[in-house]
Amino acid sequence: MDESVVTAPPSAASPSAENGSGPEYDIRLIGLTKRFDDVVAVDNLSLDIDRGHFFALLGPSGCGKTTTLRMIGGFEEPTEGRIELGGVDVAPLPAYKRDVNTVFQSYALFPHLSIFENVAFGLRRRRVKGGEVRRRVVEALELVGLAGLERRKPRQLSGGQQQRIALARALVNRPRVLLLDEPLGALDLKLRKEMQLELKRIQSEVGITFVHVTHDQEEAMTMADQIVIMNGGHIEQSGTPTELYESPRTAFVAGFLGVSNLLEGTMVGEDRVKLSDGTEVQCPREALGGRTGTVQIGVRPEKLRLGAGEANSLSGTVAESAYIGVSTQYTLDTPAGPVTVYVQNDRPGGQVATGERLTLSWSPESTFVVDSQEGLQ
Amino acid sequence: MGFGFLHRHRGSTAYLLLAPGMLFLVVFFLVPLGFLAYQSLESGSIDFGYAFTWAWDNYSSAITGYGTQFKRSFAYAGIATAIALLVSYPVAYWIAFRGGRWKNLLLLCIVAPFFVTYLIRTLAWQTILSDDGLIVRTLTDMHILSPGGRLLATGTAVVAGITYNFLPFMALPLYVSLEQIDQTLIEAAEDLYASKWTAFFRVTFPLSLPGVVAGTLLTFIPAAGDFINAQLLGSTTNHMIGNVINSKYNELIDYPAAAAMSFILMAIILALVLIYARAVGSEKLTG
Structure with missing residues (x-):
């Protein structure tokens, strides 16, 4: 896959109606490439981002997501592309001439300036009048729930508070797009969960397009209404969290977003795949996407039921079990390959011992199909 | 700030750790300083000996007799400090932000002159600035210097010598404070619509102030008391207060006058440093 064109469909509940509607994109990346010496960090990437969306660039470290963000922000010059x-090509413009603001991973608050002056920094550079500066800074601090801290210095604030100030400092300028570079990475788990919901609330309140870079799939799922999964400098797949989770199109997406059981098989009909042990599995026709030959079928562990009740089924022996509390995770050895299943602990004494034989079944609608790993090589 | 660490380690550990340093300061700084103060109030002569007589006129006659040299010392030191700052800042900036893997080598180059003694380095400037030397000839050819004009034995030569000799004391603290600046802060400033220059004046420079202050003090204070440069590169009309103190002490053996002048020099420097620190703002220095 050397070129990926993805269009985020306009959301019905787009909060940006006041900015004018229409097919206009906030950001459009066209054939964007960044090479560092011999390393291709971003490879011919094309992407359209609609106005008012909460957009997540998700991928493992080194996938090119941060480089992409830094190119949009103006901190990295693209080797090629627009x-x-x-609608205006900003690639030749320096960062300070772009209507984009960034929340940095390290927050990058100015240590020598008060919180007020930190937040006012962008407004002062744009020569906004004093009274207006005061009003907007206070408003921005209220938005992030930190009114009253104007006179403090950044070092007198906790990590979570600094994070909010960084957000206020960017949002106060009402940019066209807000870029967030792993902004929650330095926070502890509890605070991170809080901030995820907080960021989502703020985004829907201000209606500005957010482009959020993260390697945390749960974070992306919680916050974003559009996710782009990147790998090796290109886009693997893009869509809503539900689309990506329910119908991953590549083995990488299936494995990166949650847990998947992937089994090798061969197409034997329009909607049937024969697994390596001869079992035939029924899939939704649209999931096959015109594939032929060897493929991999996938099913999420929570979609598997104990016992044979659904159209597709497999049997195997329990190789491993892990009690998680709400559910128990079993790994089964089946002739078609290892399969993981989550079983709800909704009855006492429902545990299955290692070595026991189990039959699992699932509906064709829960089945997705990705290209075979062998086929790619 | 301050001595908060003493409270964290209640007990004697902190005091014990301080003891050797404190003892050193008492024996080699406070005691001699007291002795110098005592000496500055003596009167008499080398032939009949000196006696303590609360001779405050040592101070008044030092000021009336050598006011010019005092003023000249601070003027030369001030100009040399300003030039050293202007020359060192871009160098330190470049090494800190663009030096890459050459950083250590470049820093070594700044310190390299220290491998030659102070005296020899200053003597070398005699040759560099001499009347038939390359610089004087070039400047004469360019009509910047009038025919027969010279550099050696002028104030310019003394200031040049001081600037050169104290440059590393300016450059190194500047480098240290610039090196510590998180580059993301500069990116953040540019992200918030600051041009490169605005980002420099609003973010980089204010954050490098501790280095500017340390560098200017480390240059200005010893420069104000210096006498080697004026002695080797200047004439008697370029003498600084250091030259006067040196001759009073070593040639005329007039200890009380030399001691009084040392105290006046110290007092003025202390006053200037306090005014300077106030002007820059101690708040900014502690970040």
Whole structure:
């Protein structure tokens, strides 16, 4: 896959109606490439981001997501390609001339300036009048729930508070797009969960397009209404969290977003795949996407039921079990390959011992199909 | 700030750790300083000996007799410090932000002159600035210097010598404070619509102030008391207060006058440093 064109469908509940509607994109990346010496960090990437969306760039470290963000922000010059912001190519413009603001991973608050002056920094550079500066800074601090801390210095604030100030400092300028570079990475788990919901609330309140870079799939799922999964400098797949989770199109996406059981098989009909042990599995026709030959079928562990009740089924012996509390996770050895299943602990004494034989079944609708790993090589 | 660490380690550990340093300071700084103060109030002569007589006129006559040299010392030191700052800042900036893997080598180059003694380095400037030397000839050819004009034995030569000799004391603290600046802060400033220059004046420079202050103090204070440069590169009309103190002490053996002048020099420097620190703002220095 050397070129990936993805269009985020306009959301019905787009909060950006006041900015004018229409097919206009906030950001349009066209054939964007970044090479560092011999390393291709971002490879011919094309992407359209609609106005008012909460967009997540998700991928493992080194997948090119941060480089992409830094190119949009103006901190990295693209080797090739265009970056359109509201229809204008900004690739030749320096960072300070772009209508984009960034929340940095390290927050990057100015240690020598008060919180007020930190938040006012962008407004002062744009020569906004004093009274207006005061009003907007206070408003921005209220938005992030930190009014009253104007006179403090950044070092007098906790990590979570600094994070919010960084957000206020960017949002106060009302940019066209807000870029967030793993902004929650330095927070502890509890605070991170809080901030995820908080960021989502703020985004829907201000209606600005957010582009959020993260390697945390749960974070992306919680916050974003559109996710782009990147790998090796290109886009693997893009869509809503539900689309990506329910119908991953590549083995990478299936494995990166949650847990998947992937089994090798061969197409034997329009909607049937024969697994390596001869079992035939029924899939939704649209999931096959015109594939032929060897494929991999996938099913999520929570979609598997104990016992034979559904159209597709497999049997195997329990190789491992792990009690998680809410559920128990079993790994089964089946002739078609290892399969993981989550069983709800909704009855006492429902545990299955290692070595016991189990039959699992699932519905064709829960089955997805990705290209065979062998086929790619 | 301050001595908060003493409270964290209640007991004697902190005091014990401080003891050797404190003892050193008492024996080699406070005691001689007291002795110098005592000496500055003596009167008499080398032939009949000196006696303590609360001779405050040592101070008044030092000021009336050598006011010019005092003023000249601070003027030369001030100009040399300013030039050293202007020359060192871009160098330190470049090494800190663009030096890459050459950083250590470049820093070594700044310190390299220290491998030659102070005296020899200053003597070398005599040759560099001499009347038939390359610089004087070039400047004469360019009509910057009038025919027969010279550099050696002028104030310019003394200031040049001081600037050169104290440059590393300016450059190194500047480098240290610039090196510590998180580059993301500069990116953040540019992200918030600051041009490269605005980002420099609003973020980089204010954050490098501790280095500027340390560098200027480390240059200005010893420069104000210096006498080697004026002695080797200047004439008697370029003498600084250091030259006067040196001759009073070593040639005329007038200890009380030399001691009084040392105290006046110290007092003025202390006053200037306090005014300077106030002007820059101690708040900014502690970040």
